[in-house]
Amino acid sequence: TYHPAPIIRAALDRAVERLAGEGLIIRDEELPGLSEGIGVYHALSSVEAASNLARFDGMRYGRRPSPTRADGIDRADGADQAGAADRSGEDASFLESVSLARSQGFGAEVRRRILLGTWLSSRSDSAGRLDGARRLRARISADFEALFERVDLLVTPSTGARPFRLGAHTGDPVSLYEHDAWTIPASLAGLPAVSIPFAPADVLSDGPGTEPPDWIPGIQIIGPRHSDRFVAEFAASLQDRPG
Secondary structure, X not given: OOOOOHHHHHHHHHHHHHHHHOXXXXXXXXXXXXXXXXXXXXXXXXXXXXXXHHHOOOOOOOOOOOOEOOXXXXXXXXXXXXXXXXXXXXXXXXXXXXXHHHHHHOOHHHHHHHHHHHHXXXXXXXXXXXXXXXXXXXXXXXXXXXXXXXXXXXXXEOOOOOOOOOOOOOOOHHHHHHHHOOOHHHHHHOOOEEEEEOOXXXXXXXXXXXXXXXXXXXXEEEOOOOOHHHHHHHHHHHHHOOO
């Protein structure tokens, strides 16, 4: 994922060649936060998600639970009865209702992030872990600031891998998160960034008589703080260039 697939690398190289041909000065730089950004992002965002989504209890906010679970099992099944045996009737009813509301209203990925955020924030060493993630985020932001003293914009892949089939990463969500490695750093640093489809015809073709793929690689343009208009205009001009 951190090393772009050949067709993605070819699209990026062609964009760089086109810009260099128009007189822009090109230099190779390391993207801050490429290796550690995923861990920092998921630690901080999961804790925030667990806190923000706590309000969705089916009473004040969120979906009212139906009498049966999302999987069709009635609330009065043996597992529920066993779990409620040690609770008072009123408490059991409330907890079951909240559990059903969140189970039925949230998808698997949302529940996964709530669980991760709750686990991280409830650990005895949670303050140290989260402080470490915040320090890494601050370092990534500082690295970007130093980088933009040398360059005006960054051009990177949007992702390093080819598209995958729907559901291909269902059993391995971590591998799915890795596809965000190139776009997370800009978000952590609060920088304007845009991804655009970009691939000249000769990049998409494997040779004469071959069919082009049914997808187009994307490249990402990242700018310094408060350069939103500049980033958007540069991306538009790159797409408008012939060839």
